Amino acid sequence: MTTYNPRRFAIASGLLAGLAILLLLQSISSINFKREPELSISLLPMNGLAREQFAFTEFAAKVTDPKETQAAAEYASGQARRALRSKPLAPKSHAILAMAEPDSSVRSEIISLAASLNRRDLALQGLWLNEKLSEGNFPATIEALDQILRVHPQHSEQFFPVLAEALEDQRTIPEFAQLLQGPLPWKTGFLRYAVRQRQLQPNLALLRMQIGFEGEPIDRSLIAGLVRQGLYSEAHGLYAHIIENPPVGSELTIGPWRSAYPPFDWYFVNDAGFRVQPSLNGETLDIAVRSGRGGVIIEKFIPAPTGAAQVRIKHRIAPLQQLRDVRLQANCAGSGTPYFDGRFKPGEVVFDLPQAP
Template structure:
C-alpha cells in the first residue's frame, strides 16, 4: 500500500468543512411539523453537525438520541438523505462502504451525506473515491473551493491521483481553472500536474490559466515541462523566434514595465521602444530558449540615444542554471552582435538586455529592431 498520510490529513480537514457547514433551520422545521420525517431528519442532521463541529479532528458517531431520531425519520420517509447520513454514521466503521455508496446516490447535494462518504473513502485509503466526492462537494459548495483546492493539491502529489484528475477535469467542471492555478503553486505537485495537463484537451483549460502554468513550471525550474506546454500553445500561431512577442513569457520576451523604465512594442510596429529615465535601469528584456545546439548567434540594430550612454547597454547570454554569463557585449555603434559557445550541459539559455541611464545624464530613448537569433549546427 502506498502511504499518503499527509494527503489524508488535509483531505480530512476538507471533509470536516463539508460535513459541518450546512446552513438550515431544523429547529423551526421540527416545531412546525414535529412528526414529519423530513423535519426529524433535519433536526437529527443538524444536531450531529453540531457535535462534529465541537470536535472537527474526528468524525465521532452520533449520540444515541440522534440516531434514534434519524431511524424514526427513516421509517416515515426512507429517502431523506439527512436521516441516512446520521444512521450510517452510527454504524460500525468496518464494512460501511457499500452503505455510503448506495446512500450517496440518493442525494449528491447533501453535504453531510457526501462528507460521510468522503470519510469512508479516507478510512479505506481510496484516493480515487475521495477525489470524486470532493468533486461533488465542489459543484454544490462554491464557498468551500479554496479549502478544497488545498486538499486536492495534496492529493495531486500522489501518482495514483493522475488518472482520476484527468477523468474529472476532462469533463470541464467550472472549478478546473481555479484548481489548476492553485495546484501550480505546489512544487511537489508540479510533475503530476504537468502529466495531467498533457492529457487534457486545450478547450478545457482557459488560455490565461495555461500561461500561468507555463510561468509556474518555469519558476520552479521545470523548464522542459514549461516549454512543452508553451510549444503546444504556440503551435497555432505564426513563428516568432525573431519577434518581440511577450504573450507567453519566459519563452516569449519578458519586458520591463515601470514608471520611467519601460520596454514595449507599440501597436502595429515591429521594433521594441525603450525608455530609461535618469537613475533608472536593470534588465529591460529577457527570454529563455531551448539550446538547440552549442553555437548561438544574435544580431540586430538600434537607434537609442544619447549614443554615449546607449553604448553602455549590454546583451548577455547565460544558461538558466548558471551563475555567470557565457558571453556578453555592449550595444555599441547602433549594432547588436553576440556569439556564444554553449556548454554541453546547457539545456536552456537565457538572453538578457540590460542597462542604466546615468543619474546626471539624459534619459535613454529609442528603438531596437527585431533580433535575429540563430543556433548553429
Template structure:
C-alpha cells in the same frame, strides 16, 4: 431558530421531521462527539424519518451514526437513500467520496467529486488540495484526465488551481499533457504557470519539453521570436518578457512589419526592460539586431547582457548604439561556458540625464551560434 438553536426549535415543534433532522445533525457536528450524543443523534434521526421520509439530513446523520457502529452495509444503504433524495447534502457527498476511496474505486470517487463540485462549488477549497495530492498517482491522474475531458463546470477552476501548485509541478505537467492529448484547451495562463514553476524549480528539461509542445517550431539553439511577432498576452520565461517596474515602460507592440519592442524611462531612471531565458550549449554566439529612435550620450545607451541563471555571472555584453549610427544595426559576440546550461538574455536601459529621459524601439534581435 433551527440554525442558531436547533435543540430548542425541535422541542417546540417536535413533530416536524426537518427540525429533528437539524437537531440530530448538530449533535454529531463537533469533532469530539461522545457515544451518548451519537446515540441521541441516531434516535432523533429515526424519529425525523418517521415524521418526514424526505428529511435528507436525517438519513445522512443516521448513516454516519450507523457507520460508527461498524454496520457498513446499513450505513451505505442509508447514505445511498440520502443521495437519492438530494445531491446537495455535503455530509453525504463527502462520505460517498471516502467510501469509494476506501474500496479502491477510483472512477466512483471521481464521480462523487464531480457531483459534489457541481452542486456545491465552494467545496473546492476542501476537495482541490486532496485531489491534487491524489493525482500524483499515475492511475488516479489518468482517471482525472478522463473526468476533466468531459468538461464538467469545475474543470477550468481546477486547472487554474493545479497550475499554481509548486510542490509537484511534474504531476501538473503530466496532467496537462494528458488533457492536451484529449483535445482539452488549457488556458494560456495555466500553461505559462506550469512552465515557469518547472523552470524555477530546476526541472529545466521538463520545462522545455512542455514549452516546445505548446510553441511549435521553438528551438533552444537561439533566441526565439527575433522579430517580436508573437504578441503573447501571457509570456513564459522562455518567451520575450517586458519588464515594467512602475518607472520604466516596456511593451511589445504590433507594427506594419510585424512587431517591435518599445521602451521609455524618465530622466535618471534605468533598469531591466526585456528578458528571455536561453538554453544555449557551450560555444560562441553572435548577437545582432536593429533599433529605432535611440539617441543618447554614450554613457546612457542601452545594452544587452547574457548572464548565467544559476549564479548571475555575466557572460558578455553587447552595446546598442544610437539608431542614427550604422542605420540602427548593432552586433557583438557572446560566449557560453560549459558550466552554464541556463542563461538569461537581458536588455538593460541606462539612466539618462536628458530632460526627456530615454526611449526607443528594438524591432529585431537575433542570438544564434556564430558562423
C-alpha cells in the same frame, strides 16, 4: 335537485377541517424546523425533517474533535431513527447512523446505499467521499467531488484541496483528463487554485499536454511556476506544446517579438520611464529609458546552443554616450553570474558567445 346527507357532510367537513389543520401545522413546522427543530417536533411529531435537523444539531453540538464523531453520532442516533420512521430517505439521518456504526463494513454499506439515493446532501456525500479516499479509489473520489461541486459550488474552496490531493498522484491524470475535457462549472476555478500549488505543477503540466485549460493566464502561470522550481525542461516542453497547439480563441502574436509566454517568449520591461515595446511594424523595438533608470529591459530563455553562438544586433540608440551602459548578457538558467557580458557599439554589433558551461 341535489340532495345531501347531513351526517356525511358533517364527517366530510370534519375531515377537511382536520386536513386543513394538519397542512397548516405542516407548513408552520416546515418553516421553523431549521431554526427551532424542537418546536417543530412539538407542533407536529411526525415531521421527519425537523427530527432529522434536531438529530444533526445534537450530533454537531457533541463534536469538538474528529475523534468524537462516532460517540456524537451514537448520542444522536435515537433522533435519527425517529426521523427515518417519518421520512425514510432523510439523508442526514442515514449519515448519523453510518457514523455511529462501529462495524466498518456495515458502515460502508449504509453510506453506499444512502449516497446512491441522495446526490445532493453535503453530509452524506462527504461521507461517501471519505470512504473513497480511505480506499484509495481515486476515480470514485474524483467522481464524488465532481458531484459535490456541481451541487454545492459555494463550497469549492473547502473541497478544492481534496481534489488537489488526488491530483498529486500521477496515476489520477487520466481520470482528470477525462473529467476536465468537458465543460464543468468548477473547472476554471479549480485550475486557478491548482496552478498556485507548487506541488501540483508538474502533474498539471502532464495534464495540460492532454487537454486544454481554456485560458492563456493559467498556461502562463503554469509555465512560470515550473521555471521557478527549476523544472526548465518540463516548462519548455509545455511551452512548445502550447505554441504548436494554441488554446481555442488564442491570438498569439506572429513575429520575432512574441511575449505571450515568458520566459520562453520575450519579457519586456514596462515601468514608468523604463519601457520597451515592439514598434508598429512589429520588426523592431522601441526603448524609452529615463535618466537614472536601469536594469534588464528584455529577456528570453532559449535552449543552450551545443557550441559557440553569434548574436547580431542593429540599433539606433542615442545619444551615443549611453551605449556604455547598454550590454548583452548570457546566463545559464538558475545562475546569477553571466558567462558572457558584452558592451554595445554604435550601429551594428556582433557578439560572439562561447559555449555555455
